[in-house]
Amino acid sequence: MTRRIVAVFGRVIPVLILVSLGTAFLIELVPGDPAVAVVGAEGAPEQYAAAREALGLDRPLFVRYFDWVGGLLHGDLGRTLVPPVQDVASLIAARLPVTLEIAVLSVGLALAISIPAGTWSAYRYGRTFDRLTSAMSFGLISIPSFLLALIVIYLVVFRPEIVTALIIAVTATTAAILILAAGRSRSTKTARERRHVTLAAIGILAVGILLVIFLPDFPRQGFVRIGDGGLGENLRTVALPVLVLGLAESAQLTRVLRSDMVTTLNDDFVLAARAQGMPRRHILIKEALRPSTFSLVTVAGISFGRLLGGTVIVETIFRLPGMGTLIVESVSRKEFMVLQAAVLTVAALYVLVNALVDISYLYLDPRTRDDRP
Template identity: 35%
Template sequence: MRTRRVLARLARLAAVLIVVSTLCFLSLNLLPGDPARAILGESGTPQSVAALRQELGLDRPLADRYVNWLGDILRGDFGRSYANRQPVADIILARAPVTVELIVLSQIIALAAAVPLAAVAAIKRGTVVDRGISSLVFVAVSVPSFVLAFVLIWVFAIKLGLYPANGFVPISAGLGQNLGSLFLPALALAAGPAALYQRVLRADLVETYGQEFMNVARAKGISPLRMAVRHAFRPSLLGLTTSIGVVAGVLIGSSVIIENLFSLPGLGSILAQSVSARDYVTVQGVVLVAATSFVLINAVVDLLYGFIDPRLRKTRTAGRQAGRAREVPVA
């Protein structure tokens, strides 16, 4: 039964990925007019437009182009950048680690701030402390990431000189310098998610604190901190886990502005450069990778639900058994 459930989830995942790949493929073909003419601009000659149409396969039927494109994608061939003639797969592999590290670091910062604030707000709910944290969270969620980025650059880079205002230092040059070059952009990206995580986790913790097993723990004289850590957190993590999965995918798109502000050589910056240069082949490849990453992240989150709260597995099993019982004919 578990194998059947896993196969069903894999089938749904494959279907979603096929839809995502189809939409990414059609993005190039939905350009107004001739895509080759749009890429070359007004300076393109009829000969160069015809050559580019042949290179992109635009002279073949749409179905044939999609089958060939999908086969190339499955082999890791995303085509060649029209701007610099480099393989798009090599461009993505070279820049993806920067974006992944930026997103992971921003998520760590967001969780490090949100979890303790949510726990304190839930324990002190209705008090001045809770209202103060709520006000702070409201400010964090209201300020756009690019505005916060300018403030961070002005304070920590220009005024205090603690961190660089732009540029990226690879890990090979030293972990401290690497993290220093990513701290300000990661902090700018982390503010909004931290506010969201705090709100979601606080609401779930307050609901958990009202359940019967928490009343029993409270009657036993267990300290509030121990109650939060050992009894309240795990049942309250479902909403937070869902939020992390959604936000991690959204941050791939949000990183476009931040990477350009801080001059980081990630996927966001190359996406913006490719759009400006009308390098739609690179745009298509980067968008496909970002969309696929979003789908896979949320698929992993869905699998984690049963491990976080075993009651969900029991509920699903009971639901399937009830469904089979209704299907059995009564003699």
């Protein structure tokens, strides 16, 4: 298994080299001249030539690329071309934590929603819960992220009383359904199972009451770093974008897990566990969940990589200083050094996440741990 892990990480370096080369060549195809951004639109040709020479833009592409790689190996990503001049590394260091926090929390929220929803939807295949979950998933998939962001802002920021009413209605309805279901199935449920259902209903009601009492006021826009306002204020400012992205990703993850779980529940080893009288919780969690998570882990890794560089619209709506807006700004300002470093950083994280996903297969399925060729 160790050799497999080393082989997975060994594929990261060639991919990053190809990404850096591709980025350098694509940057050359971007229209515009950084010298114009430095000198201004009214400059003389001599001034533009002097600016290009000072910026090193008069040298061949390969020379500039290898100079940049040499600086990268020494931890130097260069400096911005357009004033105010600053280190590219410090600029990325200020933006990357914002995007990482949003991506990690969003994927975490999506998994927290999709795993129980997809598991129970597969177990209740074709029934009311499955149909409701499928309808909600398809609805969330069909809503663009910017529209979902505007809906969330309208409800949470401008009409919080609607959110409060929805929380009360959903928690009360869910608890009532659980209690009624437990009461109707006394012949098939043991006293312990009915007690667990009752405790779950009470817990759902308690969570709803706590949410109504302690639900904070969420800001419309902006971002507060942990060092500036503390963890609580930081989480309050990222709650809405995380909710938007988490809901959008959870719909797809729920569909993926439900599809694989339905197949797994019909496999022979699961049917054998049922024939042996194993509890439902054991069958769902111990027997069926792990072999059903291959596609879930893969899609979650892809979602995380996509959120690292593809949340430009959400970052713009909520005014988050993340990597997505940095890449767009660097293109518009012809900041090629920033663009190249930002794309390489996002690509490195994306490749690293996919490598970790490949390694996770070794733990999810023991059959993949064989080191033999």
